[in-house]
Amino acid sequence: MELANRTAVQEFIMLGFGLEQQKRYFLLIFFTILYILTLVENITIIALVLLDAHLAQLPMYILLGNFSWLEICYVTSTVPRMLFDLASPHRTISFNACFLQFYTFFSLGTTELFFLSSMALDRYLAICHPLRYPQMMSQCSCYRLVAACWLLGFLWYLIPVTLVSKLSFCGSNIIDHFVCDPGPIFSLVCPPLGNVPIFFQITTFTVLLANAFFVVISYGVVIFTLLKNSNQGSRRKAFSTVSFHLVVVTLFYGSVAAMYLAPDGGDQSELTKAVTLFYTAITPFLNPLIYSLRNSQVKEALGRLCSRKVRLLWRKA
Numbered sequence: 001m002e003l004a005n006r007t008a009v010q011e012f013i014m015l016g017f018g019l020e021q022q023k024r025y026f027l028l029i030f031f032t033i034l035y036i037l038t039l040v041e042n043i044t045i046i047a048l049v050l051l052d053a054h055l056a057q058l059p060m061y062i063l064l065g066n067f068s069w070l071e072i073c074y075v076t077s078t079v080p081r082m083l084f085d086l087a088s089p090h091r092t093i094s095f096n097a098c099f100l101q102f103y104t105f106f107s108l109g110t111t112e113l114f115f116l117s118s119m120a121l122d123r124y125l126a127i128c129h130p131l132r133y134p135q136m137m138s139q140c141s142c143y144r145l146v147a148a149c150w151l152l153g154f155l156w157y158l159i160p161v162t163l164v165s166k167l168s169f170c171g172s173n174i175i176d177h178f179v180c181d182p183g184p185i186f187s188l189v190c191p192p193l194g195n196v197p198i199f200f201q202i203t204t205f206t207v208l209l210a211n212a213f214f215v216v217i218s219y220g221v222v223i224f225t226l227l228k229n230s231n232q233g234s235r236r237k238a239f240s241t242v243s244f245h246l247v248v249v250t251l252f253y254g255s256v257a258a259m260y261l262a263p264d265g266g267d268q269s270e271l272t273k274a275v276t277l278f279y280t281a282i283t284p285f286l287n288p289l290i291y292s293l294r295n296s297q298v299k300e301a302l303g304r305l306c307s308r309k310v311r312l313l314w315r316k317a
Contacts, residue, residue, distance in 0.1 A: 042071050063146065082281075098180040099164075106157045113208065174188075
C-alpha cells in the first residue's frame with residue numbers, strides 16, 4: 001500500500017447533475033422546500049419527545065428522537081452543499097472540505113445503520129420478551145445504546161477515509177457527482193492505489209451486511225411471534241408499528257444496496273446520482289412521515305402539546 005504525504009490537487013470541481021440553468025433553478029427551489037420540510041418534520045418529533053413526559057420515558061421514542069436528530073445531520077451533510085452548487089456557476093470544493101463531507105456523510109450513514117438495528121432490537125425485546133422488556137430496555141440501557149450507535153458510526157470510517165485522503169491525487173480534479181463519494185474520488189487517484197479500495201469495500205460491505213442480517217433476523221422473529229399471538233387487537237397494533245419500521249428499513253437498505261452493492265456501483269451515471277439523491281434527500285423527508293407522524297402515540301402527544309399551548313395563550317389573553 002503506497003501512500004503519498006502530499007497531493008497535487010488542492011480543490012475539486014463538482015459536476016453535479018449537468019443540467020441547463022433553468023432546470024437547475026427548478027431543482028434548487030424543489031430541494032430547498034424539501035430540505036426545510038425535512039427539518040420541520042424532524043424538529044417536531046424531537047420537540048414532542050423532549051416536551052411530552054410520556055414519550056420521553058419510552059425507549060422506542062428516545063430512539064426515534066435521536067434518529068430524527070441523526071436525519072437532520074444526515075441531510076445537512078449533503079443537501080446545503082448541493083443547493084449551493086445548483087445556485088452557483090463556480091462549483092468548486094476544497095480538498096479538506098470534500099473529505100470532511102466524505103467522512104461525515106459515511107459516518108452518519110453508518111450511524112443510521114446502527115440505529116435501525118437498535119430499533120429492530122427494541123421491537124424484538126418489546127414483542128418477544130414483554131415481561132423482561134422494562135428491565136432489558138431501561139432508560140439507562142437505551143441511552144447507552146444510543147451512545148454506542150453514535151460512537152461506532154463515527155469510528156467505523158475514520159481509518160478508511162484517512163487512508164483514502166493520503167493517496168496521491170493528480171491530473172483531473174473533476175468529480176462527476178454532487179457529493180464527495182468514493183467512486184469518483186478513486187477515479188482521480190494516481191496509480192497504484194494499493195489495497196485501499198479493497199479495504200474500503202470490505203469496511204462498507206461488513207457494516208452494511210452485518211446490520212442487514214441483524215435487522216432481518218430480528219424482524220423475522222418478531223413477525224413469527226406476532227403470527228402465533230391469539231389476541232387480534234394487540235397483534236394488529238404491533239403489526240402496524242412493525243410495518244412502519246420495515247418500510248423505513250426497506251427504503252434505506254434498498255437504496256444503499258443499489259448504490260454500493262450493485263456490480264456497477266462505482267459508475268457515476270445519472271441513474272447512480274438519482275439513487276444517491278433518493279437516500280440523501282428523499283428518504284430523510286419520508287422517514288418522519290412513515291415512522292412517527294402516522295403513529296397514534298405521536299399524534300396524541302402532538303394534540304396534548306397543542307392543547308397546552310392554546311391554554312397558555314388563552315390565559316395570557
